[in-house]
Amino acid sequence: MTPYADSLKMLSISHLAAMKQAGEKISCLTAYDASFSALIDQAGIEVILVGDSLGMVIQGHNSTLPVSITDMIYHTRCVAAARRRAFVLADMPFASYATPQQALDNAAPLMQAGGAQMVKLEGAKIEVISFLVEQGIPVCGHLGLLPQSVNCIGGYKVQGREPLQAEKLLKDALAIEQAGAGLLILECIPAALAAQISQALTIPVIGIGAGADCDGQVLVLYDMLNISVGNRPRFSKNFLSSADSIEQAVLNYRQAVKSVEFPAAEHSY
Ligand SMILES: Nc1nc(=O)c2c([nH]1)NC[C@@H]1CN(c3ccc(C(=O)N[C@@H](CCC(=O)O)C(=O)O)cc3)CN21
Numbered sequence: 001m002t003p004y005a006d007s008l009k010m011l012s013i014s015h016l017a018a019m020k021q022a023g024e025k026i027s028c029l030t031a032y033d034a035s036f037s038a039l040i041d042q043a044g045i046e047v048i049l050v051g052d053s054l055g056m057v058i059q060g061h062n063s064t065l066p067v068s069i070t071d072m073i074y075h076t077r078c079v080a081a082a083r084r085r086a087f088v089l090a091d092m093p094f095a096s097y098a099t100p101q102q103a104l105d106n107a108a109p110l111m112q113a114g115g116a117q118m119v120k121l122e123g124a125k126i127e128v129i130s131f132l133v134e135q136g137i138p139v140c141g142h143l144g145l146l147p148q149s150v151n152c153i154g155g156y157k158v159q160g161r162e163p164l165q166a167e168k169l170l171k172d173a174l175a176i177e178q179a180g181a182g183l184l185i186l187e188c189i190p191a192a193l194a195a196q197i198s199q200a201l202t203i204p205v206i207g208i209g210a211g212a213d214c215d216g217q218v219l220v221l222y223d224m225l226n227i228s229v230g231n232r233p234r235f236s237k238n239f240l241s242s243a244d245s246i247e248q249a250v251l252n253y254r255q256a257v258k259s260v261e262f263p264a265a266e267h268s269y
């Protein structure tokens with residue numbers, strides 16, 4: 001457990017909301033273990049995402065579907081134990097939030113045993129989101145490319161290019177905010193649409209492959225260190241090649257997000 005004195009220095013959702021109001025970009029990276037958690041935390045990254053991308057970069061699967069709630073609790077506990085300041089966000093894995101009750105049964109141990117401060121779930125699951133928030137569980141939405149639906153989509157492809165699709169994404173984003181979500185992730189959508197959604201919402205919007213005009217950015221840590229298995233998405237950038245240590249690469253990423261140098265046009269759609 002985090003000592004009480006330390007917990008006073010931990011970032012909260014209100015700090016992230018204030019950053020959006022002040023126009024300061026929010027930096028976020030994934031981590032799955034204590035060592036990287038501590039390193040990222042000390043570099044001043046505001047949000048650590050314990051992503052179900054761990055199914056790919058840690059477990060070696062070709063999708064995020066095999067990840068279990070037990071896996072997520074384990075990795076969230078590893079990350080939460082080592083950070084002092086960063087906000088810890090944890091993914092709800094595939095098929096763990098089909099109903100409000102199932103979502104509560106799975107989100108509760110992620111917070112209680114795992115130490116997550118907020119849980120993230122993919123799609124416009126409005127009833128699930130409002131129920132979790134009612135139970136005191138902060139929720140992050142996730143729209144655009146939904147990796148847990150890869151078998152329905154037929155691949156990891158850019159979403160929201162058609163006008164009707166774009167309209168639906170904006171509508172869903174507003175509904176997610178209305179349902180009480182405190183954050184929203186937008187993945188792999190045109191930069192102009194992500195900019196429009198970020199402006200329309202009061203809550204902070206964090207992008208990945210969603211252009212520079214979101215309120216913050218997230219990358220899979222192993223992609224920005226250029227060590228993930230398989231092909232890296234076009235929206236990621238190798239921050240290690242121009243740094244002499246992992247610490248420096250993470251500091252450079254944070255600075256590039258703050259100064260809006262990352263993402264550039266070549267990382268956007
Ligand atoms: N290592 C890693 N990085 C990620 O960003 C990531 C994961 N794993 N696992 C879960 C999801 C899957 N993600 C992905 C994976 C591949 C692409 C990709 O290759 N996209 C194509 C776009 C193709 C198009 O134009 O439609 C690309 O070239 O970037 C995108 C997102 C994002 N997430």
Ligand SMILES: CC(C)C(=O)C(=O)O
Nearest residue numbers: 030051052053185208
């Ligand atoms: C790609 C990010 C947003 C994610 O959900 C993950 O790492 O699992």
Ligand SMILES: [Mg+2]
Nearest residue numbers: 051052053091
């Ligand atoms: Mg995920």
